[in-house]
Amino acid sequence: MLLAESGEILAKRVVGILGVCVNITKQIETPLTSIQSKISFAEPLNVLVVDDSATERALLKAMLERFGLLVIEACDAQAALDYLQTTQDSIDLILMDIQMPDINGYQLATQIRELESDSFLEWQPIIFLSGQHAPESIAMGIECGADDYLTKPIDSITLLAKVRAMTRIAEMRRRLIKTQETLSRQAHFDELTGIANRRHIFSLLENEISRCRRYNCTMSIAYFDIDFFKRINDSFGHQAGDKVLQAVCAVVELELRKVDMVGRIGGEEFCIILPECKLQNAKAIIDRLRKSIAAIKFDSKVLNSNVTASFGVTELQKNDDLTSLVGRADGLLYEAKHGGRNCVIGRV
Ligand code: GH3
Ligand code: MG
Ligand code: MG
Numbered sequence: 056m057l058l059a060e061s062g063e064i065l066a067k068r069v070v071g072i073l074g075v076c077v078n079i080t081k082q083i084e085t086p087l088t089s090i091q092s093k094i095s096f097a098e099p100l101n102v103l104v105v106d107d108s109a110t111e112r113a114l115l116k117a118m119l120e121r122f123g124l125l126v127i128e129a130c131d132a133q134a135a136l137d138y139l140q141t142t143q144d145s146i147d148l149i150l151m152d153i154q155m156p157d158i159n160g161y162q163l164a165t166q167i168r169e170l171e172s173d174s175f176l177e178w179q180p181i182i183f184l185s186g187q188h189a190p191e192s193i194a195m196g197i198e199c200g201a202d203d204y205l206t207k208p209i210d211s212i213t214l215l216a217k218v219r220a221m222t223r224i225a226e227m228r229r230r231l232i233k234t235q236e237t238l239s240r241q242a243h244f245d246e247l248t249g250i251a252n253r254r255h256i257f258s259l260l261e262n263e264i265s266r267c268r269r270y271n272c273t274m275s276i277a278y279f280d281i282d283f284f285k286r287i288n289d290s291f292g293h294q295a296g297d298k299v300l301q302a303v304c305a306v307v308e309l310e311l312r313k314v315d316m317v318g319r320i321g322g323e324e325f326c327i328i329l330p331e332c333k334l335q336n337a338k339a340i341i342d343r344l345r346k347s348i349a350a351i352k353f354d355s356k357v358l359n360s361n362v363t364a365s366f367g368v369t370e371l372q373k374n375d376d377l378t379s380l381v382g383r384a385d386g387l388l389y390e391a392k393h394g395g396r397n398c399v400i401g402r403v
Pocket of ligand 1: 247280281283286293294323392396
């Protein structure tokens with residue numbers, strides 16, 4: 056029974072291969088038609104061909120290379136998975152067979168889509184090239200995550216057109232992701248200084264407060280504001296003021312620990328989150344930062360004096376929520392301003 060079945064499969068494969076051979080050989084020998092020469096690729100694309108038959112891979116390779124595409128061959132599903140997970144090169148399209156030993160094409164497509172959804176792989180278009188013509192096989196292929204399904208023998212113009220369509224979708228997707236990343240950066244970070252914006256730092260603070268509640272740990276925050284900043288703008292111009300804001304933020308980022316977070320609340324006012332930090336320790340860290348800001352040397356064309364800032368520091372208490380914690384830090388900053396500026400006032 057088993058033998059008979061494998062014999063039948065083998066026979067179908069031989070017929071399929073012969074069909075592909077005849078078809079491809081015919082097309083390789085003929086010159087490019089006008090349609091073929093119109094379908095072009097801006098740059099060479101990398102196509103991964105997964106097929107256990109060396110003959111079919113070779114034929115497909117010849118067909119694709121004729122159109123300037125670069126072909127990487129995988130002799131089975133495991134080789135394809137290993138390649139996709141280790142390569143530094145980007146793959147633009149995957150062409151795969153269905154009937155393969157160990158892991159078949161359906162399983163391979165499913166595994167590739169799982170790796171992509173777990174962010175271990177970038178999304179790639181998948182086209183099945185199969186000798187199985189049954190509508191159920193096509194439906195199954197698409198269900199497993201493939202984007203198209205061509206039946207053997209493969210017509211080279213159809214394949215070329217499908218490759219073109221798929222790579223166009225992949226390119227659109229890449230552009231969409233880039234736009235999303237830009238929008239996300241703009242939504243979370245301050246354009247001038249590159250640090251978290253008000254919304255983002257408050258969201259990080261909310262998370263940090265929840266983390267402290269869950270794990271019964273502590274944290275401190277600091278609010279700070281640059282002293283007499285309006286004078287800098289008035290005397291040296293708004294551009295100089297912008298440079299001062301950038302320089303202060305660069306020093307803050309350099310001075311703080313990796314786990315600490317800083318955000319711009321507005322104008323020249325900032326918030327620092329110090330996870331796992333009790334008040335005494337926070338005050339020491341922030342006082343060091345205060346000294347570093349006061350020590351910034353500016354280009355005399357930007358500013359011919361030093362810049363100082365005032366700080367309010369406080370530690371999270373049992374009954375605190377974001378509003379009460381931030382309110383206390385802001386009140387302490389106000390005290391620091393009225394206590395002569397360029398100082399740190401810390402209390403719980
Ligand atoms: P204090 O010591 O009491 O904090 O005085 P100050 O002059 O720093 O405070 P004030 O609030 O009077 O002035 C802040 C100024 O910051 C006014 C505003 O125009 C300026 N400012 C706000 N955002 C920016 C910015 O992005 N760039 C520049 N250059 N200036 C800004
Ligand atoms: Mg100020
Ligand atoms: Mg201010």
